[in-house]
Amino acid sequence: MQLAMSKTREQFPLSEKKPLKKTIPSILSAIAILFIFIFLGWLLRLAFLELNWITLSLNTLFLWGILIVLLLIISCFLVYKYQVWYFQVYFYDLTDDFIIIRKRVFTPREITIPYERVQDVYIDQDLLDRILGLYDVHLSSATVSSGIEAHIDGVEKAAADGLRKIILEKVSEKIKKGRGQNT
Numbered sequence: 001m002q003l004a005m006s007k008t009r010e011q012f013p014l015s016e017k018k019p020l021k022k023t024i025p026s027i028l029s030a031i032a033i034l035f036i037f038i039f040l041g042w043l044l045r046l047a048f049l050e051l052n053w054i055t056l057s058l059n060t061l062f063l064w065g066i067l068i069v070l071l072l073i074i075s076c077f078l079v080y081k082y083q084v085w086y087f088q089v090y091f092y093d094l095t096d097d098f099i100i101i102r103k104r105v106f107t108p109r110e111i112t113i114p115y116e117r118v119q120d121v122y123i124d125q126d127l128l129d130r131i132l133g134l135y136d137v138h139l140s141s142a143t144v145s146s147g148i149e150a151h152i153d154g155v156e157k158a159a160a161d162g163l164r165k166i167i168l169e170k171v172s173e174k175i176k177k178g179r180g181q182n183t
Contacts, residue, residue, distance in 0.1 A: 003088050004089050004091035005091075006091060006100075009092055009093070012159035012162050012163050013155070014087060014090060014155055014159075015132075015133075015134055015154050015155055015156050015159075017132045017133070018083070018153070018154030019080060019083035019084045019086070020083075020132065021128050021129065022083040023076065023080040023083050024128055026076055026080075030072040030073075030075065030076050033068075033072065034068065034069065037065070037068050041064070082105065086103075086105050087154075089102075089105055089108070090102070090103055092152050094166060094170065097114060097174075098112045098113060098115070099112070099113045099118070099150075100112050101113075101151075101152060103149070109149060111149045111150055113141055113143075113150060114174075115170045115173075115174040116171075116174050116175065116178060117142065117143070118139055118140070118141055118171045119140045119141055120138075120139075120140040121138070121140070121164050121168055121171070122137075122138050122140070122164075123135050123136065123138070123160045123161070123164055124136055133156060133157070134153075134154050134155065135155055135156065135159075135160035136151050136152070136153040136154070136155075137152045137153075137155065137160050137163045138151040139151065
């Protein structure tokens with residue numbers, strides 16, 4: 001599949017680390033599930049041995065463990081492949097009048113924000129962003145969807161600063177033009 005490219009995405013590209021950043025929580029969840037299953041298996045084995053209900057063989061527990069590990073590895077791989085696909089269809093562009101952001105794979109969602117409606121542009125990082133050196137560029141407007149959808153996530157520092165600078169320049173330009181027409 002080809003990347004959803006625009007002049008803006010070419011100039012300020014998403015980081016190749018973005019799919020990894022989105023996959024790490026799934027991997028951590030899989031590890032937590034694995035430890036829970038190991039702990040529960042150990043407890044069950046102790047309980048069954050003490051109560052003499054069933055003697056679980058080590059081979060049975062080992063096979064179940066292998067099955068669980070394989071399922072977790074496959075699910076993490078599928079999550080990663082999905083995130084790569086998401087990365088490929090992620091589209092954003094700064095036109096003369098609007099900021100366009102299109103996301104999602106199966107149910108695409110596009111948000112178009114006129115520069116006149118942008119109230120703030122800020123850059124932030126969560127913990128994984130800090131670890132991977134990624135930044136998110138958020139756009140605030142008076143609409144509810146701006147808080148949820150209006151951000152470009154997974155760019156490096158230079159791209160985040162460049163996007164913020166250009167958006168703020170265009171917002172300032174549109175506001176000046178609007179004031180000039182009202183006087």
